[in-house]
Amino acid sequence: MELRSAATSSGTHPKGEPEPLDQQKQQVTVDEGTELFTYKGNDVESYVATSTPSGLYQLELLSTEKDSNFKVYATTTPESDQPYPELPYDPRVDVTALGRTTVTLAWKPTPTGFLMGQPVQYCVVINKEHNFKSMCAAEAKISIDDAFMLAPKPGRDFSPFDFAHFGFVPSDIGFGKDRGLTSNKISRAYTVKPKASDIQKVCIGNKNIFTVSDLKPDTQYYFDVFAVNSATNTSTAYVGTFARTKEEARQKTVELKDGKVSDVFIKRKGSKFLRFAPVSSHQRVTLFVHTCLDAVQVQVRRDGKLLLSQNVEGIRQFQLRGKPKAKYLIRLRGSRKGASTLKVLATTRPSSKHPFPSLPEDTRIKAFDKLRTCSSVTVAWLGTQDRNKYCIYRKEVADNYGEEQRRREQNQCAGPETRRKSEKVLCKYFHSPNLQKAVTTETITGLEPGKTYLLDVYVVGHSGHSVKYQSKLVKTRKYC
Numbered sequence: 001m002e003l004r005s006a007a008t009s010s011g012t013h014p015k016g017e018p019e020p021l022d023q024q025k026q027q028v029t030v031d032e033g034t035e036l037f038t039y040k041g042n043d044v045e046s047y048v049a050t051s052t053p054s055g056l057y058q059l060e061l062l063s064t065e066k067d068s069n070f071k072v073y074a075t076t077t078p079e080s081d082q083p084y085p086e087l088p089y090d091p092r093v094d095v096t097a098l099g100r101t102t103v104t105l106a107w108k109p110t111p112t113g114f115l116m117g118q119p120v121q122y123c124v125v126i127n128k129e130h131n132f133k134s135m136c137a138a139e140a141k142i143s144i145d146d147a148f149m150l151a152p153k154p155g156r157d158f159s160p161f162d163f164a165h166f167g168f169v170p171s172d173i174g175f176g177k178d179r180g181l182t183s184n185k186i187s188r189a190y191t192v193k194p195k196a197s198d199i200q201k202v203c204i205g206n207k208n209i210f211t212v213s214d215l216k217p218d219t220q221y222y223f224d225v226f227a228v229n230s231a232t233n234t235s236t237a238y239v240g241t242f243a244r245t246k247e248e249a250r251q252k253t254v255e256l257k258d259g260k261v262s263d264v265f266i267k268r269k270g271s272k273f274l275r276f277a278p279v280s281s282h283q284r285v286t287l288f289v290h291t292c293l294d295a296v297q298v299q300v301r302r303d304g305k306l307l308l309s310q311n312v313e314g315i316r317q318f319q320l321r322g323k324p325k326a327k328y329l330i331r332l333r334g335s336r337k338g339a340s341t342l343k344v345l346a347t348t349r350p351s352s353k354h355p356f357p358s359l360p361e362d363t364r365i366k367a368f369d370k371l372r373t374c375s376s377v378t379v380a381w382l383g384t385q386d387r388n389k390y391c392i393y394r395k396e397v398a399d400n401y402g403e404e405q406r407r408r409e410q411n412q413c414a415g416p417e418t419r420r421k422s423e424k425v426l427c428k429y430f431h432s433p434n435l436q437k438a439v440t441t442e443t444i445t446g447l448e449p450g451k452t453y454l455l456d457v458y459v460v461g462h463s464g465h466s467v468k469y470q471s472k473l474v475k476t477r478k479y480c
Contacts, residue, residue, distance in 0.1 A: 040064070043133050044237070048078055069140040073234060085112040085120050085227035085236045093225050093241045096209075100217040100246045106209045107238055110227040119230040124210055127199035127222055131240035135201075135226040142199055203228070218247040256330075259347040261288075261355055261465060266296065266334035266341075274330040274344060282322040282348040287330070288356055290315040290343040290467070292413035294335035301329045314412060315359070315467055322348065343413055343465075357461035358384040360438070365457055365472035374449035374480040380441040381457050381469055383430050389460040391416045391427040394444060397454050401473065415466035416458045450478030 036057075037047040061070060075081045088108035097104035105124065112118050125138045132138040204210050215221060224240040248271070256262055256276040266272050278285065289298055295313035299306065303326055308318060320328070334340040345356065360382035371378040383390070393416065416424070425444050432438040447453060453476075457469040 042137065069136060069143075071136050071234075073232070082112070082118075083229065083232040083234045085110045085118070085229050085234070087227070087236055087238065092239045093223060095223075095241060095243045097211070098243055098246060100248060101215045102211055102213050103215065103221065103223070103243050103245065104209070104211045105223055105225065105241075107225050109206075109208045110236070112227065112229065121203055121205050121228050121230060122208065122210075123201055123203040123226045123228055123235070124212070125199065125201050125224040125226070126212055128220065129198070129222065131222045131242065132224050132237070134237055135224075135228070135235040138199065138201060138224065138226075142201060215245050217245050220244040253329075256344065256346045259345070259349050259355070261343050261345045264332060264342050264344055266332055266339065268334055268338050269336055270334045270339075272332045274332065274346075276328040276330065276346040278322075278326070278348050280348065281324050284322050284348065285320040285328065286345075286347050286349075286354070287318040287320060288315065288343075288345040288354075289318070289332075290356070290413055292341040292343070292411045294337050294340050296335065296340050296342060297333040299331040299333075301331075302326050304329075314363075315356070341411070341413065355461055355463040355465045357388050357459045357465065357467055358386040359459065359467060360384055363467075363469040365455055365469055367455075367472055367474045371443075372474070372477050374477045375447050376443055376445040377447065377453070377455075377474045377476060378441060378443045379455060379472065379474070380439055383432060383438040383440060385431060385433055385435060385438065387429055387431040389427060389429050390440070391458045391460065392425045392442060392444070393419050393423045393456045393458070394425055394447075395423050395454045395456075396448075397452050397473070399452050399475075401452060401454065412468060414468075416460070419456075447476045449476055449480070451476055 036049065039045045039047075059072065073083050075083070088110060090108055093105055093107045095103060096106045107122075110120055112120050123135060125132060125135070127138075127141075132141070202210075202212075212221075212223070220242060221244075222240060222242045225238040226235040227238070228235040253273045253275045254262065254264070256274050258276075258278060262274070264272055264274070276285070287300065289296070289312050291313055295311050297309070298312050298316075298318075299309045300318070300320065301307060302320065302323060307320055310316075328346065330344070330346075332340075332342070332344075345354075347354065362382055364381070366380045368378045368380070379392075381390075411418075416427075426442070428440075430440045444453075444455070453474050455472045455474060458466045459469070460466045
């Protein structure tokens with residue numbers, strides 16, 4: 001890199017004009033090989049010469065470890081430029097308040113802003129690894145993290161096994177497999193979102209107090225503050241600090257009883273801990289999680305060892321390998337959107353004694369477009385080999401009624417007892433020893449032309465616990 005300086009008194013023609021460029025090059029060539037300054041490191045460094053001849057100066061930079069970034073500022077008037085903001089007499093960043101998810105920082109203002117009237121703002125960098133010596137280093141780290149962010153994996157949807165002549169898509173899975181609630185694909189399995197960058201930069205204007213929020217409890221963070229000259233795009237680093245957020249408040253652990261359903265409420269972004277300690281020796285533990293509102297994150301540990309960590313929406317069953325005298329700790333983490341309610345069951349008993357009804361792998365309701373009329377629709381849904389009670393309900397909704405509105409309004413754990421009697425279509429018992437024929441149809445009559453209806457099917461277990469199939473929007477024909 002070549003840096004051209006302005007003319008000086010010792011490097012001009014007698015007439016006072018700057019020397020031609022070719023003569024400047026010749027002048028530098030005479031002293032070629034003279035090293036004026038050398039530095040090795042990753043800090044901010046400067047070189048100032050009080051008296052230098054005019055000419056071309058060469059700056060050589062070598063990255064000794066890996067690809068790197070750098071910024072260079074060159075000037076012939078360092079006394080008057082003052083491109084970098086000055087630090088106050090006490091350049092430390094102080095932690096003035098500490099919480100479980102927040103840290104408040106304060107620092108003394110730079111004299112460059114309020115004394116010299118230059119446009120100065122402050123930028124705060126937060127990360128979990130170390131303090132940064134310059135904002136250039138922090139920005140380089142942010143760029144690397146952004147470049148290597150993992151692409152999100154596609155969500156795993158249902159594995160339907162329904163039947164072509166009823167409008168369902170056949171599955172590759174053989175029909176001989178038991179399709180009761182023992183499947184792990186009862187509801188949609190949401191993939192975990194890609195990990196966000198662990199470093200954040202926030203520019204806050206000319207304020208010298210800032211509260212960092214949305215941090216994780218009991219986690220150490222490093223905080224750096226940089227004074228940035230908006231006119232020159234240069235910055236100066238304060239002396240950074242670090243702090244560990246406070247631990248989460250110890251929560252009371254709820255004890256789960258074998259085979260008994262427990263109702264759980266979780267605050268927005270909150271957590272609940274459940275403990276299951278089977279009395280007798282066991283080979284397997286079955287865990288049911290039925291979310292009523294938003295999705296929740298489920299973590300299960302057996303004697304401290306992590307067995308699973310998944311997001312769950314709808315109803316999900318997990319099969320956990322047992323161990324003599326093992327104790328299971330279940331952590332449920334709520335959604336960022338709002339509070340969560342759910343039903344949880346842990347049991348070592350055989351499936352025939354489960355309070356939840358058996359479900360097929362595919363809990364959709366299929367509507368037949370060709371069979372629609374102005375006053376009726378025909379639908380089908382899948383059953384199992386167990387004889388269960390199915391109740392179907394209808395509700396007229398607006399034409400612009402969508403999936404998001406349905407999810408906001410409906411409690412997935414609410415059973416048919418919460419519905420109006422006028423919405424009930426019928427209840428019937430159904431099962432089939434042959435899973436290939438475990439499908440039933442129903443024609444719903446008495447509807448109005450050109451109207452949209454929300455259809456729900458509930459399957460009720462022997463102990464009274466019900467599970468709702470995926471709701472279905474249908475619309476009758478306007479003209480017949």
